[in-house]
Amino acid sequence: MKASSHDEFREFVAMRSTALLQLAVLLTGGDRHAAEDLLQIALMKAYGRWTHIEQPEAYVRQVIYRQQVNRWRLRRHRAETTVPVLPESSKDADAEPDTELRIALWAALGHLSKRQRAVVVLRYFEDLPEAEVAALLGCPVGTVRSTAHRSLTKLRGLVPELGPEGSTQQVQPLSYTPKEARG
Amino acid sequence: MTTEQVEQKVRETLHAVALDRVQAPGDLVEKVVRRRGRRRFSQAAGAAVAVVAISVGAVFGFGGGGTEPDGDRPVRPASSPDGWKPWQVNDPDTAGNGCLVDGDALYCQGHKNDAVKFDARTGEQLWKRKATGEGGVQVGRPVGVRDGVVYVYRDHSERQENGDQFSTTELAALDADTGQVMWAEKLAQSDRSEQAAMLIDGAVLANTRNFRTVEAFDPQTGKAKWRYTWAKGTACDRAALGGVPYLLCRQDSANPGDTELIRLDPATGNAQKVSTISGEQGLMGTWGDSLVTVSTDAKSRKNPDDDTAVRNLTVSTITGSGEQTTHSVRLDGRQSYFGLVGDLLIAVSLKGEATAVSLPTGEVLWTSPTGIELPKDDGRTALVAPPVVSDSQGVVYVFSPTGDLVGLSKHTGERVWSDHVDIQPSKGFGFGPAPQLLRYEDVLIAHADGQLVSLLPRIGD
Numbered sequence: 001m002k003a004s005s006h007d008e009f010r011e012f013v014a015m016r017s018t019a020l021l022q023l024a025v026l027l028t029g030g031d032r033h034a035a036e037d038l039l040q041i042a043l044m045k046a047y048g049r050w051t052h053i054e055q056p057e058a059y060v061r062q063v064i065y066r067q068q069v070n071r072w073r074l075r076r077h078r079a080e081t082t083v084p085v086l087p088e089s090s091k092d093a094d095a096e097p098d099t100e101l102r103i104a105l106w107a108a109l110g111h112l113s114k115r116q117r118a119v120v121v122l123r124y125f126e127d128l129p130e131a132e133v134a135a136l137l138g139c140p141v142g143t144v145r146s147t148a149h150r151s152l153t154k155l156r157g158l159v160p161e162l163g164p165e166g167s168t169q170q171v172q173p174l175s176y177t178p179k180e181a182r183g
Numbered sequence: 184m185t186t187e188q189v190e191q192k193v194r195e196t197l198h199a200v201a202l203d204r205v206q207a208p209g210d211l212v213e214k215v216v217r218r219r220g221r222r223r224f225s226q227a228a229g230a231a232v233a234v235v236a237i238s239v240g241a242v243f244g245f246g247g248g249g250t251e252p253d254g255d256r257p258v259r260p261a262s263s264p265d266g267w268k269p270w271q272v273n274d275p276d277t278a279g280n281g282c283l284v285d286g287d288a289l290y291c292q293g294h295k296n297d298a299v300k301f302d303a304r305t306g307e308q309l310w311k312r313k314a315t316g317e318g319g320v321q322v323g324r325p326v327g328v329r330d331g332v333v334y335v336y337r338d339h340s341e342r343q344e345n346g347d348q349f350s351t352t353e354l355a356a357l358d359a360d361t362g363q364v365m366w367a368e369k370l371a372q373s374d375r376s377e378q379a380a381m382l383i384d385g386a387v388l389a390n391t392r393n394f395r396t397v398e399a400f401d402p403q404t405g406k407a408k409w410r411y412t413w414a415k416g417t418a419c420d421r422a423a424l425g426g427v428p429y430l431l432c433r434q435d436s437a438n439p440g441d442t443e444l445i446r447l448d449p450a451t452g453n454a455q456k457v458s459t460i461s462g463e464q465g466l467m468g469t470w471g472d473s474l475v476t477v478s479t480d481a482k483s484r485k486n487p488d489d490d491t492a493v494r495n496l497t498v499s500t501i502t503g504s505g506e507q508t509t510h511s512v513r514l515d516g517r518q519s520y521f522g523l524v525g526d527l528l529i530a531v532s533l534k535g536e537a538t539a540v541s542l543p544t545g546e547v548l549w550t551s552p553t554g555i556e557l558p559k560d561d562g563r564t565a566l567v568a569p570p571v572v573s574d575s576q577g578v579v580y581v582f583s584p585t586g587d588l589v590g591l592s593k594h595t596g597e598r599v600w601s602d603h604v605d606i607q608p609s610k611g612f613g614f615g616p617a618p619q620l621l622r623y624e625d626v627l628i629a630h631a632d633g634q635l636v637s638l639l640p641r642i643g644d
Contacts, residue, residue: 009212010212013207013211013212013215014212017207017211018205018206018207020207021205021206021207022202022205025200025202025205026197026200026202030200031448031455032205032384032427032449032450033424033425033427033446033448033503034504035205036207036208036425037502037503037504039207039211040211040214040215040472043211043215044215047215047216098195101192101196102192102195102196102199105192105193105196106196106199106200109193109196109197120193120197121197123190124190124193124194124197125194125197125198127194152186152189152190152193155189155193156189162184162189162192163184
């Protein structure tokens with residue numbers, strides 16, 4: 001790689017690596033080391049093709065997502081043993097119900113498969129439509145839809161406070177009210 | 184809840200994750216480039232696990248020392264840090280056991296002190312913490328320094344039922360500014376090696392309770408955060424990669440079989456098996472984002488005390504995700520030192536000949552006479568200090584227990600500097616623990632038997 005390209009790569013990493021690492025942390029269910037590993041692999045691939053890449057961030061993001069799914073493919077015979085790290089996980093006795101629900105949900109997200117987590121992050125963190133998720137992961141739209149559906153079903157099973165599918169009843173102790181609405 | 188409500192909860196949860204705490208490491212580019220280099224080498228070898236046969240010692244007679252890609256690169260002269268002047272301390276009570284450099288400070292442990300802080304620029308003693316237990320000559324250097332806390336091993340005395348004092352080891356956290364004890368925790372055994380305690384992300388990890396348990400403590404308060412106990416009949420080596428603890432576990436038996444690499448989450452202690460590594464692997468150290476392990480063949484294990492026997496070693500680098508690269512290393516006869524020095528495997532023979540092997544590629548880079556003569560007594564040969572390398576200068580430094588210091592070009596093995604420091608031999612000198620060589624920027628601090636000498640290697644003057 002030419003020195004100028006190397007400098008460009010270095011600048012890209014300096015500017016974007018934290019955001020990309022944060023994305024990888026979500027994908028790995030809070031496992032910081034696995035996230036850095038994932039990011040390193042993606043950057044390694046980008047480094048090798050740097051002079052041919054027009055949109056580095058899009059490329060690296062795609063590699064991160066696909067690498068995550070590929071890892072799932074390669075290791076599907078193994079049990080998922082992700083390690084959830086709770087976000088702002090104050091487990092104080094006076095923690096607010098929505099905080100408790102988030103903590104429970106975050107822990108449950110760690111129990112999704114890597115493919116499920118990838119779909120959930122793309123759909124609900126990146127807010128991408130199903131078609132774009134499918135294009136990113138290189139799978140049919142139907143697969144994205146069914147994976148998302150199964151993910152939510154699994155989350156309901158892991159977090160009883162979410163209630164059964166189709167229920168409209170809010171579980172009182174953990175019902176969520178936006179902070180703004182609470183004043 | 185409806186599907187839309189659940190989706191909204193998931194959305195809120197993902198956006199509530201404290202991602203602002205997640206910062207990419209500053210050396211990410213270097214890690215990526217280095218890792219890519221290793222992968223390319225592995226691919227070039229035509230296998231996921233690259234095996235490269237190299238040998239160390241007599242083979243150099245026809246090998247000529249291997250390739251030398253950076254042979255033309257000159258070494259850089261040393262420059263002294265601001266405020267530094269040459270100094271010397273001779274006090275086994277304050278520095279007899281081992282030392283550690285952190286910034287402008289030098290922390291030591293001595294026969295009668297749990298910790299002593301020196302100014303690395305002048306050798307001035309800033310504070311000392313007297314030994315609470317019996318003190319003694321148990322080898323052990325400070326574990327590490329972070330966020331204004333220095334962690335040290337010290338004696339832990341307990342009175343037994345018959346009234347006798349029984350001394351074991353504990354880990355103590357001291358205020359780095361004052362030496363005041365912040366907390367202490369008894370360890371499972373009197374092991375004061377690098378594996379007994381280490382700094383990990385957000386905690387200090389120590390071997391407590393029993394031989395099979397590691398426990399993470401809050402660095403400031405000593406409050407236990409989590410602990411992990413591995414299965415009975417298993418022995419695990421421990422190391423941290425980028426703040427994440429890893430275990431290399433194998434059966435604790437004469438034929439231990441394969442080794443399992445296990446990652447512990449530094450925040451929770453949750454364990455995740457990363458991979459299985461063929462054969463019994465002993466931990467050699469860490470390099471960048473990899474563990475470095477070594478194993479020997481059955482023949483080499485037969486004659487461990489034979490000074491002339493050939494030893495066939497397998498040295499592996501294993502990343503945190505289990506990616507493995509392996510090199511074969513042959514050692515002709517017993518070595519005064521063989522270990523990891525930066526990205527080099529360095530061997531120093533009993534005849535004082537040094538050899539450097541590139542860890543990333545397995546290439547023998549050079550072999551070179553150091554000019555050091557190692558004292559012998561009753562058939563034993565003294566140990567050199569673990570060498571240190573200055574990547575910025577391009578020099579590998581070797582220190583003998585008789586006070587000889589040598590600088591060898593990291594790239595060619597050429598002897599670029601030598602000096603001698605006055606070390607007063609004491610009883611048993613040279614045959615106890617190996618001496619120690621430390622770097623304070625470009626300055627060297629040679630340490631043997633409680634004697635410290637700080638000097639600037641005048642290379643190219």
